[in-house]
Amino acid sequence: MLPGSGHLPVGGFKVVYEYAGRLAARGHQVRVVHVAQPDLEAPLLAALKARARYAQRRLQRSYLPRWFALHPAVEVLWRATPDARGVPDGDAVIATAWQTAEWVARYPAAKGRGFYLIQHYETWSGPRARVDATFRLPLRKLAIARWLQRVVADAVGPDGEGAAYLPNGLDLDAFGLDSPIEGREPxxxxxxxxxxxxxxxxxxxxxxxxxxxxxxxxxxxxxxxxxxxxxxxxxxxxxxxxxxxxxxxxxxxxxxxxxxxxxxxxxxxxxxxxxxxxxxxxxxxxxxxxxxxxxxxxxxxxxxxxxxxxxxxxxxxxxxxxxxxxxxxxxxxQRFSWERAVARLEALLSGGELSAQPDS
Incomplete structure (x- = not known):
């Protein structure tokens, strides 16, 4: 579940789309839910603007990530809010921001086991106390970096559940060496x-x-x-x-x-x-x-x-x-391949536990 639409390139959204497509290629049924108003405690004016954007983008279908070649088997849904009634039932549901984590933690069991993909310490978009509180929610937490694991550990304390380490993957086909390193101009x-x-x-x-x-x-x-x-x-x-x-x-x-x-x-x-x-x-x-x-x-x-x-x-x-x-x-x-990243996520979604650091 992503906060906002996918109309502009965003690094964190790109990571989610990569996982979605690669899981679909492995035979999983995957839906990406975009939410126009992820925080229902937002001020009234912000909420009204979000609802207006929801209606406009729904009409124009401009919530779709046209800048990213998403796997054709992945279904993209556009919802006004993260209300559980707009989320399909499944085996797992993954929050990708502190606002959506608050909702996913309250979903009924039919929506699947709750996970929380932590891609940043999002105090730039919400109060620190509220962001920290999401790390203590009953969700399986997945941190893309070691420093984020430490942030979660500090928030949950010695008796709380920490975050599994899930480093990002890189598209080793899309980016690579085409010109010699040695002779490059300044x-x-x-x-x-x-x-x-x-x-x-x-x-x-x-x-x-x-x-x-x-x-x-x-x-x-x-x-x-x-x-x-x-x-x-x-x-x-x-x-x-x-x-x-x-x-x-x-x-x-x-x-x-x-x-x-x-x-x-x-x-x-x-x-x-x-x-x-x-x-x-x-x-x-x-x-x-x-x-x-x-x-x-x-x-x-x-x-x-x-x-x-x-x-x-x-x-x-x-x-x-x-x-x-x-x-x-x-x-x-080169160690950060998408193949390894998706294999780790797949294992975590199925209830497995992984070592703190992947093999190099």
Whole structure:
């Protein structure tokens, strides 16, 4: 169950669609339920807007994820609220956000065993006490990162049930090496996002500092929003690139900047590594799933454009180091295959228990 419609690309939604399609390919009947108003305690104006969006998107069928090639056997449902009457019966039902977890925990047994896929510590979208309370609900919790396991453990206490470790998968066919790592021009790349905690402003300031030292630098930004105003001529912006275009952008870049102040996982950093970029990332929990300082990336504190710039400059001015980190990062992220991720989820849905860390 997803909060909101699927009309725009969202990393967490992409993960859910991948699982849905791959489970369907294994013979399971899968439905993805999108909910227009997941939080029924929202203010009246927000609730009225959500209901209006529900009616409009239902009429236009614009809730569908047209940006993602969803498996044809997966049924996508659009509901006004998470009320159990709008959810089909089944063997398992999975909440994917704190708002939907509150509902799924109260569903009757006919809806299936309740699970909670935790992709971030969502205090940016709700009060901390309310988010923490969802970790104590009678749901089987699945955390995509080790730092999220620790967050859940702190919330439930020593006597509560923690979260199983379910790391994301990567599409090893959609992203890969097409151009040699060694000969890449001094081009940097980063995701642009309007949410402050994504750190895009820090990334732009870091790139400006690098450019002052390295005038031949060129940069590529991509994202869903319109381009930020005032971009200099040496910065190119590509809005909502399809996967094949995004792969090409990664492959022409030497360094990728992962700038978030917090991150559940950080899919773009992984995709960049698959395509041969060296990674300059903030040292936050979601990046640490694959970013090891001096081994697969160079790390800097979040909210520190100066330190981020120094790492980018180091990578661009030291080609042997850049190539080494890019190659080691490329090898490291190969372990995160979708085949393994789906096998782990399938085992958990059937009531199995897994080790804390998958084999490399």
């Amino acid at each position: 081009r940097a790349m980063m995701l642009f996002h309007t949410a402050a905690w994504k750190g895009s402003g820090d990334g732009l300031r870091a790139l400006e500092r690098v450019r002052a030292e390295l005038p031949e630098l060129r940069a590529t930004l991509f994202g869903v929003p319109a381009p930020p105003p005032g971009l200099p001529a040496w910065v190119r912006y590509v809005q909502t690139p399809p996967p094949e275009v995004l792969r090409g952008l990664y492959n022409e870049s030497a360094v990728f900047l992962a700038t978030s102040w917090t991150e559940g996982w950080g899919l773009p950093g992984c995709e960049a590594l698959l395509c041969g970029c060296a990674l300059a990332a903030t040292e936050v929990g979601g990046h640490l799933e694959y970013a090891r300082h001096g081994e697969t990336a160079l790390l800097s504190p979040p909210k520190d454009p100066g330190a981020l710039a120094r790492n980018v400059l180091t990578l661009l001015q030291n080609p042997p180091l850049r190539v080494t980190l890019a190659r080691q990062g490329h090898r490291y992220v």
